[in-house]
Amino acid sequence: MQTRVLGTDKEGHGAAAAIWRAGGLVAFPTETVYGLGADARSDLAVARIFEAKGRPRFNPLIVHVADAAAARALVAWSDAAERLASAFWPGPLTLVLPLREGAGISGLVTAGLGTLAVRVPAHPVARGALSAFGGPVAAPSANPSGRISPTTAAHVLAGLEGRIEAVIDGGPCAVGVESSIVGLGGAPVLLRPGGVPAEALEAALGGPLARHEAGGALTAPGQLVSHYAPGARVRLGAARAEPGEVMLGFGPVAGDLTLSAAGDLREAAANLFHHLHALDAMGAAGIAVAPIPEVGLGRAINDRLRRAAAPRQAP
């Protein structure tokens, strides 16, 4: 299969929608990372996402819709959902809510859970393509399972060229880490730190968020421990590179590439996956990473880095 590169204009949105209608796969930019989209109502189309990524079938997908009204048609809404959605949608937030009966979503999307993850992305190209399609689009990050997430169309092509119908090239993603995921089945719980800092979520909720317990049941399976993994070994909290390593800097610790010399966490998040891809391509045996503060977007950055550094699982 030849993977087409689509433009970000109306024609590109229309071409993406036509491929989705025909059961195909289109990668598209969101403000967080590139997603690999398919019609969320089609078992065959969704099955192709799992095949193209080599993703385990027990790991459910996020459904992307054009607006909150479309989300409310798919899940049982709540006051907490309304608060978070009105504060952060469109944007880098995913809500996990009870799936509505008859919502028409493929069982492969939810991996048989009774809940559905929904998100309204802010990126104008994502919104344009979703509006042109007019239905729910299931989309994990557009990378081979377990590898570094893509923040450019070139990253997508490097991992998936020939396995998907098309990618819309919308340039680099502004946020650079995936959406925050909040579970709202019971008391609100942060299932994955991401593009909206936990502190901001708690302020909007007017109360604390429980944190997902590591080692508990697999409720947010991005929680597979090894994830976002480059080919090189990753060493965290490093003051300098050892022989054989390249260095990813932050703040006062300069590197071969630096996430943010000014110590700005927003800039660091936007650069994270791009720099990991670039350092990995240098072919060093290891990547040493400067310490990143565990506040705000730093939590999402450190979460991804810890998974990148974790021992690899047997395939």
Ligand code: TXA
């Ligand atoms: O920013 C993002 O969220 C990007 C863009 C493309 O939207 N998407 C993304 O998808 O990061 P993915 O598949 O790489 O991560 C989705 C996470 C996984 O950890 C998955 O297990 C979790 O969402 N998830 C999906 N449905 C769930 C559910 N019903 N309950 C709990 N976790 C769920």
Ligand code: MG
């Ligand atoms: Mg992913």
